[in-house]
Amino acid sequence: MELAGFIISSIISLAGFLSVVSASTSQQQCGGNGAPAGVRAGYWSPSSSRYSPVSSIDASLYTHLYYSSVSIDETSYAVAPQPTEEEGSLLAAFSGTVKSGSPSTKTMLSIGTNEYRVDASNAAFSKMASDKNLRGVFINSSVELARANGFDGLDLSWIFPVTQMDMENLGVLLAEWRARIMEESATNSLSGPLLLTATLYFSNHLFDMPDGNLDYPIDDISDNLDWANILTFGFHGDSSVTTADAPLYDKSSHFSVSYGVISWLDAGVPPCKLVMGIPLFGRSWFLRNKAKNGLGSPTAAAGTKQRKSNQTGIIAYAEAEEYLNSESTVVTYDNQSVAEYLYNGDLWVSFDGAQVVQQKLEFAVRSQLLGYFLWTVGFDDSNSTISKKASESWQQYAQGGFGIMHAGGSNQYVAFNSSSVSLGSWHSKSLSCLLSSVLLLVILFQE
Numbered sequence: 001m002e003l004a005g006f007i008i009s010s011i012i013s014l015a016g017f018l019s020v021v022s023a024s025t026s027q028q029q030c031g032g033n034g035a036p037a038g039v040r041a042g043y044w045s046p047s048s049s050r051y052s053p054v055s056s057i058d059a060s061l062y063t064h065l066y067y068s069s070v071s072i073d074e075t076s077y078a079v080a081p082q083p084t085e086e087e088g089s090l091l092a093a094f095s096g097t098v099k100s101g102s103p104s105t106k107t108m109l110s111i112g113t114n115e116y117r118v119d120a121s122n123a124a125f126s127k128m129a130s131d132k133n134l135r136g137v138f139i140n141s142s143v144e145l146a147r148a149n150g151f152d153g154l155d156l157s158w159i160f161p162v163t164q165m166d167m168e169n170l171g172v173l174l175a176e177w178r179a180r181i182m183e184e185s186a187t188n189s190l191s192g193p194l195l196l197t198a199t200l201y202f203s204n205h206l207f208d209m210p211d212g213n214l215d216y217p218i219d220d221i222s223d224n225l226d227w228a229n230i231l232t233f234g235f236h237g238d239s240s241v242t243t244a245d246a247p248l249y250d251k252s253s254h255f256s257v258s259y260g261v262i263s264w265l266d267a268g269v270p271p272c273k274l275v276m277g278i279p280l281f282g283r284s285w286f287l288r289n290k291a292k293n294g295l296g297s298p299t300a301a302a303g304t305k306q307r308k309s310n311q312t313g314i315i316a317y318a319e320a321e322e323y324l325n326s327e328s329t330v331v332t333y334d335n336q337s338v339a340e341y342l343y344n345g346d347l348w349v350s351f352d353g354a355q356v357v358q359q360k361l362e363f364a365v366r367s368q369l370l371g372y373f374l375w376t377v378g379f380d381d382s383n384s385t386i387s388k389k390a391s392e393s394w395q396q397y398a399q400g401g402f403g404i405m406h407a408g409g410s411n412q413y414v415a416f417n418s419s420s421v422s423l424g425s426w427h428s429k430s431l432s433c434l435l436s437s438v439l440l441l442v443i444l445f446q447e
Contacts, residue, residue: 153195
């Protein structure tokens with residue numbers, strides 16, 4: 001029994017050591033005391049300037065606002081805004097306008113796939129990432145454009161890499177980009193390093209791709225990004241039945257917010273490097289039969305094209321709100337999936353209302369995530385209803401509801417009952433194995 005006691009004591013000591021190492025590793029990956037103390041971000045699209053100009057945004061509701069987006073020139077591979085006078089003016093004025101209303105809000109320049117030329121644009125990203133010289137052109141031009149227009153950071157929104165080679169090249173690109181940012185900062189006495197983020201698929205593993213085993217380069221993401229914005233919405237655009245488009249939970253599939261968040265954590269990305277997406281748009285359909293109006297009901301077609309989204313099947317929150325104010329509209333909150341939907345006649349809409357947003361942010365804080373982002377801010381109503389609800393809920397939860405910020409501005413939350421790193425990391429796996437060994441030894445020596 002003395003030997004058993006010694007073994008158990010040693011294992012417990014080693015487990016404690018691993019837990020300390022785990023927390024230390026996560027702290028280093030999260031950037032220490034120089035990292036932001038929570039992200040409340042929003043994406044603004046230049047296409048929304050006709051109904052939601054930057055000057056109309058209450059920037060104080062956000063810690064970071066993204067200009068989304070510019071793309072790359074498919075010939076030179078340099079970052080370049082659309083060659084129009086309007087686009088150039090919007091880009092040049094964005095940071096100054098945001099900061100005039102909220103000086104503390106950081107502005108981010110997102111560089112992404114051209115939504116009007118998806119295949120050609122993604123092919124350009126793929127070629128750029130595969131060539132060292134082209135990566136240099138891309139990186140240098142991105143830094144120059146951000147500095148010239150007063151941005152505080154850069155974002156990569158490549159939607160999406162489609163081969164394993166793309167993923168490997170993405171990792172190289174992020175490492176070289178971070179190195180260039182640090183090099184530029186060393187010669188720029190007026191500003192600190194530019195922030196670097198990426199807008200990524202909702203899960204670390206990409207589904208329904210030609211390459212059936214496609215995963216993001218986790219180490220490169222964790223080591224080189226300030227954080228990753230994960231697109232935890234837009235799951236069911238091609239559905240033939242009514243469905244929640246961004247449910248928090250879905251027991252029947254992996255297309256849910258919770259699955260996406262947990263997949264990134266299990267892959268090894270520290271929670272303090274993850275920012276969860278919340279849509280300010282809904283998914284709409286026309287019902288085939290008005291009497292069948294619950295989840296899973298047959299649909300006849302995508303909903304009517306709306307003014308703000310300018311595409312069928314997509315409806316801005318502000319536009320959905322018009323239906324909410326109608327006496328003929330029926331609204332349902334689904335507890336199991338944490339999702340909300342409405343129907344009015346034969347129109348059916350899945351959307352994130354204030355109650356859903358609050359529940360999602362509670363989940364994000366319990367998961368110890370760095371923050372959230374809204375997509376896109378121009379889709380909110382004129383009172384910024386969802387933006388305000390999100391900001392208020394996040395600050396309430398983060399400051400004392402379910403988690404507490406570390407002192408000194410660190411962006412980690414105090415762990416509740418586990419190590420501060422992902423359950424998928426080797427530290428936590430080792431710890432679980434050791435604790436299981438303790439229990440097994442206790443049972444054996446009791447017999």
